[in-house]
Every structure is written in structure tokens, then in C-alpha cells.
Amino acid sequence: MKLHTVTTAAAAALVLSLTAVGCGSDDGDDTSSASVVGTGSGDEKITIGIKFDQPGIGLKTPDGKYTGFDVDVATYVAKQLGHEPGDIVWKEAKSADRETLLQRGDVDFIAASYSITPEREKKVDFAGPYLLAHQDVLIRADDDTIKKPEDLNNKKLCSVTGSTSAQNVKDKIAPKAQLQEYGGYSECLTGLENKVIDALTTDDSILAGYAAQPEFEGKFKLGGFKLSNENYGIGVEKGSELKAQINTALQKMVKDGSWDAAVEKNFGPADYKNEPAPKIGVVVN
Amino acid sequence: MFDFLEGYDLLAAFWVTVQLTLYSAVGSLIWGTLLAAMRVSPVPLMRGFGTGYVNIVRNIPLTVVIVFTSLGLFQTLGVTLGADDFTTINFRLAVLGLTVYTSSFVCEALRAGINTVPVGQTEAARAIGLNFPQVLMLIVLPQAFRSVVGPLASVLIALTKNTTVAAAIGVAEAAALMRVMIENEAQLILISAIFAFGFICLTLPTGLFLGWVSKKVSVRR
Numbered sequence: 001m002k003l004h005t006v007t008t009a010a011a012a013a014l015v016l017s018l019t020a021v022g023c024g025s026d027d028g029d030d031t032s033s034a035s036v037v038g039t040g041s042g043d044e045k046i047t048i049g050i051k052f053d054q055p056g057i058g059l060k061t062p063d064g065k066y067t068g069f070d071v072d073v074a075t076y077v078a079k080q081l082g083h084e085p086g087d088i089v090w091k092e093a094k095s096a097d098r099e100t101l102l103q104r105g106d107v108d109f110i111a112a113s114y115s116i117t118p119e120r121e122k123k124v125d126f127a128g129p130y131l132l133a134h135q136d137v138l139i140r141a142d143d144d145t146i147k148k149p150e151d152l153n154n155k156k157l158c159s160v161t162g163s164t165s166a167q168n169v170k171d172k173i174a175p176k177a178q179l180q181e182y183g184g185y186s187e188c189l190t191g192l193e194n195k196v197i198d199a200l201t202t203d204d205s206i207l208a209g210y211a212a213q214p215e216f217e218g219k220f221k222l223g224g225f226k227l228s229n230e231n232y233g234i235g236v237e238k239g240s241e242l243k244a245q246i247n248t249a250l251q252k253m254v255k256d257g258s259w260d261a262a263v264e265k266n267f268g269p270a271d272y273k274n275e276p277a278p279k280i281g282v283v284v285n
Numbered sequence: 286m287f288d289f290l291e292g293y294d295l296l297a298a299f300w301v302t303v304q305l306t307l308y309s310a311v312g313s314l315i316w317g318t319l320l321a322a323m324r325v326s327p328v329p330l331m332r333g334f335g336t337g338y339v340n341i342v343r344n345i346p347l348t349v350v351i352v353f354t355s356l357g358l359f360q361t362l363g364v365t366l367g368a369d370d371f372t373t374i375n376f377r378l379a380v381l382g383l384t385v386y387t388s389s390f391v392c393e394a395l396r397a398g399i400n401t402v403p404v405g406q407t408e409a410a411r412a413i414g415l416n417f418p419q420v421l422m423l424i425v426l427p428q429a430f431r432s433v434v435g436p437l438a439s440v441l442i443a444l445t446k447n448t449t450v451a452a453a454i455g456v457a458e459a460a461a462l463m464r465v466m467i468e469n470e471a472q473l474i475l476i477s478a479i480f481a482f483g484f485i486c487l488t489l490p491t492g493l494f495l496g497w498v499s500k501k502v503s504v505r506r
Binding site (some may be wrong): 095096097099100117119120122123156161162163164167178179180181182183187190191194196197 | 352356359360361370371372452454455461462467468469470474
């Protein structure tokens with residue numbers, strides 16, 4: 001399935017470009033469409049966009065269940081908005097589709113390792129942030145040649161085509177490193193195991209999710225470098241009143257300890273040193 | 286409206302696409318012709334190999350072929366094709382994968398062309414004492430090629446668009462840059478439209494030119 005992402009993304013991009021034109025994205029009428037689905041209570045359905053392919057963050061398991069930190073946060077928030085876990089419809093939100101999904105109203109909110117950036121804030125609103133992640137590297141557990149970010153020069157790094165992490169490596173962190181880009185992180189992990197690749201780089205939360213998978217436990221370790229700040233936010237439609245409600249829910253989640261429990265549950269086995277829960281509305285650059 | 290294009294080298298990305306297309310086109314034309322020769326040859330073993338190759342390769346999704354060249358050949362078996370940095374290795378692996386895949390379509394197009402050459406031509410050639418390679422190279426293939434310029438143009442256009450799959454193993458061509466731009470700029474529709482337009486600029490003239498060539502060289506019977 002994952003091998004098809006390139007072709008499907010290209011196809012989807014074109015289809016979306018054709019369909020989305022008809023909808024328009026006039027800021028004025030956005031709130032009305034959001035309130036139809038957003039503010040309901042009781043047993044109404046709520047649609048939430050998550051990643052389906054990132055262990056520890058948002059993963060659809062073969063038996064049709066959903067696991068990960070984003071899933072736990074989204075479930076908690078949905079409950080605070082008055083939706084039981086059974087009323088949640090999970091929808092896959094691939095990185096490139098996220099803004100379109102929100103603008104078209106296909107999902108009520110998105111929690112899919114969605115970093116808050118100025119470009120995205122022009123298109124959608126963000127509640128949160130609910131997690132402060134950093135770009136980091138995943139290396140083989142027995143590799144002791146990489147101790148600081150400078151050691152990455154002349155090493156072979158791997159990341160996902162087009163991702164911000166890959167661009168960061170080329171531009172800033174280790175310009176002399178060789179970079180292999182693949183369609184997904186799983187391909188990088190094969191290379192890391194085979195020693196063709198020395199380090200896999202992306203957000204530490206995603207890396208922790210992979211390292212915590214049962215088949216990889218003990219094989220890889222996190223470098224512990226804070227190469228960038230990624231503020232994960234919950235994306236909502238521009239001007240939606242859901243933003244305030246979600247912020248309240250997130251504050252409550254941190255207060256009653258559910259946030260710490262979710263971090264421990266999803267990233268615990270990877271020995272991941274998480275940042276304390278970020279303050280709502282404070283984006284760390 | 287288009288200020289987000291600043292800082293991206295679209296031409297360089299499309300140049301890589303063009304290079305991928307040209308190298309793979311030459312490669313698959315040669316290998317596809319050899320395959321077609323095998324499929325019509327009098328040696329059963331060669332016929333069997335040609336038939337098996339075409340039927341297996343053209344039924345495997347291209348993404349699987351391309352990813353296999355990287356994960357299987359490079360990472361696991363250590364095949365580097367004589368290069369030592371990732372950029373060159375990936376480019377060569379992508380050309381290899383595209384050639385392996387596209388040549389099966391070239392072979393089938395060419396075989397259809399061979400069937401348009403009247404049997405009398407082959408019989409006459411054999412009657413004057415030509416052997417099989419001579420019959421094929423002097424009599425049949427020259428006529429076959431002239432009748433399949435149109436179908437081969439379709440294969441070439443498909444190949445141009447198929448090069449986008451090389452982004453899956455990190456070749457910095459147009460589709461890879463498109464992903465970078467979508468990731469950074471949150472302008473899905475505009476960016477996709479620009480890249481779609483870029484591909485039309487590449488393929489439309491190709492199609493028109495080869496259509497004209499096809500009319501020029503076709504064998505009138």
C-alpha cells in the first residue's frame with residue numbers, strides 16, 4: 001500500500017485541484033459550515049484527521065484499530081467536545097492533503113503531527129500546541145561515532161522525500177552529509193539495519209514511535225540532538241469556534257495527567273525524553 | 286500570486302526529469318528491440334525468455350520495480366552501478382528500473398509492428414538466402430519501426446510521466462520538488478497545477494512532433 005504513495009499523491013493532487021476549485025474558500029462563510037458539524041453534543045459523529053502510517057503518532061493497525069499519541073489526544077479532545085470514542089470517524093490526513101481537508105470541511109479537526117508554521121497559519125487555524133517535538137536522528141544502538149550534530153557530516157542520512165527534516169539537513173545541519181530520500185520511513189529503516197545508511201532523521205516523536213515498535217526494540221537509539229522545534233498543533237478550519245473549545249480541552253488534558261499518561265504509553269519504550277507539555281498559544285521557534 | 290515560487294529551481298528539477306526520460310528511452314528502445322527480436326526468433330528458449338520477461342515485468346507496478354532497485358539491488362545486494370554518492374546511484378538505479386519496465390512496452394509495440402510486415406517479404410528474403418538476423422535487421426525491422434512511431438510516442442509520453450515515480454527513491458526530479466514545495470508553502474492546488482503544466486509542456490510537443498514523424502515515415506501499402 002505505502003509503495004503507491006507517490007502515484008496516488010500525484011493523482012489525488014490533480015483530482016483535488018479540480019474538485020476544490022468549485023468550493024471556493026471565502027473566509028466569510030466558513031464559520032457557518034463548521035458549526036453544522038462542530039458544536040454538536042451527545043451522540044453526533046465527529047470526523048478527525050490523523051496519520052495512518054506513523055507508529056507512536058497515528059497508526060491504523062491491521063485489525064482496524066487506531067493507536068498513537070495523536071489518536072489519544074484527539075480522542076480526549078473529542079470527549080471534551082461531547083463525542084464518545086465510538087462516535088469518532090477517523091480519516092487519513094496525508095501531509096499534503098491537510099489544508100484541503102480542513103478547507104473543504106471533510107474533517108472537523110486534524111491531529112496528524114501537524115507542525116504550526118506561518119505558511120500554514122494563513123490557510124488554517126491551529127489550536128494548541130499540544131507537543132513540542134524536535135528534529136533528531138535515529139542511529140543503530142551499537143553506533144558510537146555520532147555524538148553531536150557535527151558528527152553527521154560525511155555520514156549517510158535518510159529521510160522522507162520533500163519533508164522539512166530532509167531540507168534542514170541539506171541547508172543547515174550537515175551540508176556535507178549524503179542524503180537518501182525515500183517515500184516512507186520504513187524504507188530508511190531497512191537501510192539503517194543493513195548499514196547502508198547511518199542515521200534516519202525526522203521529528204523525535206516519530207522516531208521514538210518507530211524505535212518503540214516491538215520488531216525494532218533495542219536495535220536503534222535516538223541521538224538526542226535538538227535540531228529544530230516542531231510545535232504540533234490541532235488544525236481547524238480558519239475562523240472556527242472549535243479552536244477555543246479544543247484549547248480548553250487540551251489544558252484540561254495536561255492538568256488531569258492524561259497527557260503524561262499518553263506520552264508514557266506511546267513513547268515510553270523508546271527512552272524518549274519528551275519536553276514538558278507546551279503552553280497553549282505559545283509557539284517555540 | 287506566484288511569489289512562493291522564489292527560491293525553488295523548477296528548471297533544474299524538470300531537467301532531471303528530461304534526463305531520466307532520455308536515458309531510459311534510449312535504454313528501453315535498445316533492450317525492447319532485443320526482446321522483440323527474441324519473441325519472434327526461431328529459438329524456443331529465446332521466445333520463452335522474451336514472453337516470460339514481458340508478461341512478468343509489465344504486470345509489476347512501476348513503484349515496486351523502482352523501490353526494489355534501491356532496497357533490493359542497492360541496499361541489500363550492494364549494487365552501486367559504478368557510482369559512489371547517493372545522488373548518482375539513485376539516478377542510475379532509476380534509469381535501470383524505468384528501462385527494465387518500459388522495454389516490455391516497447392517490445393510489444395514493436396512486435397505489433399512486425400506483424401504488419403506482409404509474410405511475403407520474409408519469404409522472399411529467405412528465398413534469396415538471407416539468414417534470420419539478416420531478415421530481421423534488413424527487411425522486417427526497418428518496416429516495423431516505420432509503422433510503430435505512433436505507438437512508441439505513446440510509450441515515450443507514458444515514460445515521461447512515469448519518471449515521477451523516481452521520487453520514491455530520492456531522485457531530485459520534478460515530483461520530488463513538488464513535494465518539497467507543497468510541504469513548505471501550503472499551496473496544494475496552485476503547485477500541482479504548475480507541475481501538471483510543466484509536464485504538458487514536455488509531452489505535448491513530443492506527441493505532436495512524433496505524430497508528424499509517424500505520418501511522414503509510414504509505409505504506404
